[in-house]
C-alpha cells in the first residue's frame with residue numbers, strides 16, 4: 001500500500017486548525033515580493049521573530065522602491081528581531097535592487113531566474129513560486145521537510161534540494177501545495193529535530209523512524 005497519502009492526511013488532520021507560519025500568512029495577499037521578503041526574514045529564526053520583523057518592515061516599506069529608499073541602518077533596525085539582521089538587510093537590499101533594475105519592480109515568476117539572484121536559495125525560490133505566485137509546481141523543502149521525509153523512509157537523501165526532487169517523484173501532485181506548511185508545523189511540534197515525540201505521533205505506525213536515535 002502507498003502510505004504517503006494516508007500519512008499526509010493524518011498529519012493534515014492534526015494540524016488543520018493550527019496557526020499558519022508567517023510566510024504562509026503573508027502569501028495570502030498574493031504579493032510575491034512580500035512573500036519573498038518574509039521568507040528571507042524567516043531564515044534561521046523562530047516564527048514569532050519573523051512575524052515581528054515582517055510587520056515592522058512592511059508598515060514602512062513593502063515594495064522594492066520603498067525598501068531601496070531606506071538607509072541600510074534603518075532597514076537593519078526594522079528587521080532587527082529576525083536575527084542575522086545585518087546580513088539579511090544586505091540581502092533584502094540587493095534582492096530589491098535586482099528586482100527593480102532587472103525586472104522592472106516585479107518579482108520574476110520563474111524559479112531559475114529567482115535562484116540567480118544572490119541570497120535566494122532553492123527553498124526561498126520555491127516558497128515564492130508556490131505561495132507567492134500560487135504555482136504549486138514545486139515542494140518547498142526546508143530542514144523539517146527534509147528530516148521528516150527521511151525519517152519516514154520516503155527518501156534517502158543528504159540535502160533538502162535533493163529531497164525536493166525525490167519527493168516530486170513520489171508525492172501525488174495534489175499534496176505539493178500543503179506539504180511544506182504541514183511538515184513545518186509537524187516538525188515544530190511532534191517530529192522535532194532532537195528526540196521526536198514518536199509515542200504521540202499520529203503516523204507512528206507508518207514510520208520506520210530512520211535515523212532516530214532517541215525518541216519520547
Ligand code: SF4
Nearest residue numbers: 191196198201204207
Ligand atoms: S514516528 Fe517519530 S520519527 Fe516517525 S514521523 Fe512520527 S515523530 Fe517523526
